[in-house]
Amino acid sequence: MSLLEVSDLTVEYASGGYLIRPIHEFNLSMERGELGILLGASGSGKSTLLSALAGLLRPAGGSIRVDGQEVVGLAGRALTLYRQRGVGVVFQAFNLIPSLSVRENIELVLLTAGYSGHHAHARSEELLGAVDLLAHTRKRPGQLSGGQQQRVSIARALALDPRMILADEPTAHLDYIQVEGVLNILRELADADRTVLVATHDDRLLPLADRVIELTPRKRRTGGPPERRELADGEVLFRQGDEGQLVYAVESGTIQLLREVANGPDEVITEVTSGRYFGELAPLFNLPRSATAKALGQAVVNGLPLDIFRDQMREQGTPVAGPWSAAVEAALLEEGAR
Numbered sequence: 548m549s550l551l552e553v554s555d556l557t558v559e560y561a562s563g564g565y566l567i568r569p570i571h572e573f574n575l576s577m578e579r580g581e582l583g584i585l586l587g588a589s590g591s592g593k594s595t596l597l598s599a600l601a602g603l604l605r606p607a608g609g610s611i612r613v614d615g616q617e618v619v620g621l622a623g624r625a626l627t628l629y630r631q632r633g634v635g636v637v638f639q640a641f642n643l644i645p646s647l648s649v650r651e652n653i654e655l656v657l658l659t660a661g662y663s664g665h666h667a668h669a670r671s672e673e674l675l676g677a678v679d680l681l682a683h684t685r686k687r688p689g690q691l692s693g694g695q696q697q698r699v700s701i702a703r704a705l706a707l708d709p710r711m712i713l714a715d716e717p718t719a720h721l722d723y724i725q726v727e728g729v730l731n732i733l734r735e736l737a738d739a740d741r742t743v744l745v746a747t748h749d750d751r752l753l754p755l756a757d758r759v760i761e762l763t764p765r766k767r768r769t770g771g772p773p774e775r776r777e778l779a780d781g782e783v784l785f786r787q788g789d790e791g792q793l794v795y796a797v798e799s800g801t802i803q804l805l806r807e808v809a810n811g812p813d814e815v816i817t818e819v820t821s822g823r824y825f826g827e828l829a830p831l832f833n834l835p836r837s838a839t840a841k842a843l844g845q846a847v848v849n850g851l852p853l854d855i856f857r858d859q860m861r862e863q864g865t866p867v868a869g870p871w872s873a874a875v876e877a878a879l880l881e882e883g884a885r
Contacts, residue, residue: 550710550742551577551600556609558595561809568788569595571835572609575760577744582737582755585746587762588833593746594639596762597713600744601636602629614710631660635704637714641696643688649699650675650684656706674702678732694721697729705736712736714745718752730755774850778802778842789836791829793850797821800846804838818843827856 558570569592577583587593598604600611602618611618613633621629643652650671657667675681678698688696697717704712714733718726734755737743745752753759774793778784778800785791787807795802801820805813816838819825829836830853851859 549576550579550581550614551575551744552610552612553600554610554612556596556599556611557607558592558599558604559607564809565814566787566807566809568607568835570599570606571788577742577758579740579742580737581757582734582743583745584752584756584759585744585762586748586759587746588748591762593762594715597636597715597744597746600711601634601713602626603636631656631709632707633709633711635707635709635712637697637700637704637712637717639716639719641688641693641700643696643699643703645688648685648687649680649691652688652699653703653706656703660707670706671702674705675699677705678702679728694726694728697721698732701729701732701736710741712741712743714743716747716749717745718747718749726751773852773855776848776850778846778848780842780844782842784840784842784848785826785836787836787839791826791834791836793852794824794827794830794856795840795848795850796824798847798849801843802840802846802848803843804840806838813839824856 553573553575556570556573556575557568559566559568561567569590573596585593585596595604599606600613600618602621606619609619613629616629616633618629618633644655647655650668653671653674654664654667657670658664662670672681672684675684678701680695680698680702683691683695688699691699701714701717704714717729717733721729730752733743733745733752737757745755775798776784784795784802787805797819799821801818802825803818804816804825806816808814817825826836826840828834
């Protein structure tokens, strides 16, 4: 059995009155001893995913199992025990208590979990030795460099020997000298019994990884083959949050663009009629769809890859809105010949 199993995970929240799904039907499986690098641009949902895995926010749907235990739905004492012993979190901003010493920051985790002062002291000394900070045990976080504070954060995450470590942008505030020490520790954490998942946009971490999980899919060269769709009244072309590879031009009829509102009916953004196009931002900037598109009455749309869309804009000033052009026909023939 995998140590971490995520199935059809969806996380949603309200932002500016609209419903946002940074994580939508996400699946992941990781083994014991595996170190994974979670890649994605800012806003792609890396921190949101880690918060769900850590039990810090409740998903809208799906399943998270850690060492066979279902995390979604945990509450009360069971959730507290999972956060303490099932998972350790290394925060981007360190989140150390500035009024406590380095050693006291680690001891606090152990004392809160019910360990004696003697055990907490001995365990904190052991962990600070492992991250090469024994000479700084009495210092407060503000007296340490960024790299040293991050190592304290790692030691604190290990205090109760959790089965899984989650690290959110652990090198974000570090220079190249400090990064090396943190990277070595992260690699050592993934041993035979522990799984480590690191969220980052720092490609210096890639050589450490047993596997790389990308939240922001890389763009395809053409974005997929063109398509012509005949839509019935009310039929949905794509939904808010879907991956978007094609720009659509309306051949006939009307397409309504709607945005999901957190509390209330969907908001109509605009209506796109014959001769106009929509949906260009998702493939252009490699973003999820920001609205849902559905037919208002019967409609026909032409879906164009970015390269063909750009050619049409250059040649005609507008994309194809009528029957397929020669460029689109040639692209379809080329796709079928592969």
